[in-house]
Amino acid sequence: MTPASPDLSVIVPVYNDPDGVATTIASLRSQSLPEDKYELLVVDNGSSDRTRTIITERLDGVDNARSLVEAQRQGSYAARNTGIRASTGDILAFVDADMTVPEEWLEHALEAFETAATDYMGCNVELTLPDNPTLASRYDHHTGFPVAQYLEHQRFVPTCCLFVRREVVADVGLFDHRLVSGGDKEFGNRVHDAGYDMAFAEDVSMYHPTRNSLPELITKDLRVGRGLCQLQRYHPDRYGTPGVPPRPSGVKSPDRDLPRTDRVAFGALSTLLTGVRGIGYYRECLTGDRESSRDRGLPTLE
Secondary structure, eight states, rough: OOOOOEEEEHHHHHHHEEHHHHHHHHTTOOOSSSSEEEEEEEEEEEEEHHHHHHHHEEEEEEEEEEEEEESSOOSSSHHHHHHHHOOSSEEEOOTTTOOOOOTTTHHHHHHHHHHHHOOOEEEEEEOOOOOOOOOHHHHHHHOOHHHHHHHISSSSSGGGEEEEHHHHHHHHOOOOOTSSSOHHHHHHHHHHHHOOOHHHHHHEEEEEOOOOHHHHHHHHHHHHHHHHHHHHHOHHHOOOOSOOOOOSOOOOOOOTTTTTTHHHHHHHHHHHHHHHHHHHHHHHHSOOSSSGGGGOOOOOOO
């Protein structure tokens, strides 16, 4: 039976990733924080493989965990919203379904959150390389998750490492489920504009595997490009109107201390993927769902 009022609700959205979600569930079930202090909500986003079966097996008999399904709307933000609505914790934490965390992660994160007396917090994210890293994985590892820079310059942290007070979500609304990418930025910008305190827990780390092939990087950047256009379509007052893509952000130039061959290769990849984002952007501009832009209301907690 789920605790009546845990301090924390950990929400994990997943789609077609049975191995990743199994690893993440095992990591989150091994926390040093007492089980009555947190609940685990795993939200399957209409998977077509064994993901839902794996979730059910891994959570069977776990008192502080629940399996949920979001099958009506495809998208990670819709899945997170389903988790938020089902949650009961005063603080909401979000983790991606292929990540791992140390045993004391929740304990340390909660301590950092309360010590900072903040409303919205990002954790440090370390990218982990495979045993035989490819050029794509080494590039992904190098560009990394610059969470501190995102928070300082763009006023958001990625949803894979986000902690936020429930009362903040009740005030500003849930994630914009229409977005395929950029929903973390849009939500964080709303939180910042509402005047809430934001912080970065540099010493609280999480671990995310790298993308290990060029097709994986391209798929991600096509989605990011689409999200940039959608941000403008659905929120023109903040991000401008579709037609001219915003200046690329979060793109890290190769460090000068890298070997010359890596600098050249990473620079070429960066240029290629910036172009891929542009393709995703203009494809969304030409073929995206304009009807959704008429719905200006954001989903709410109630």
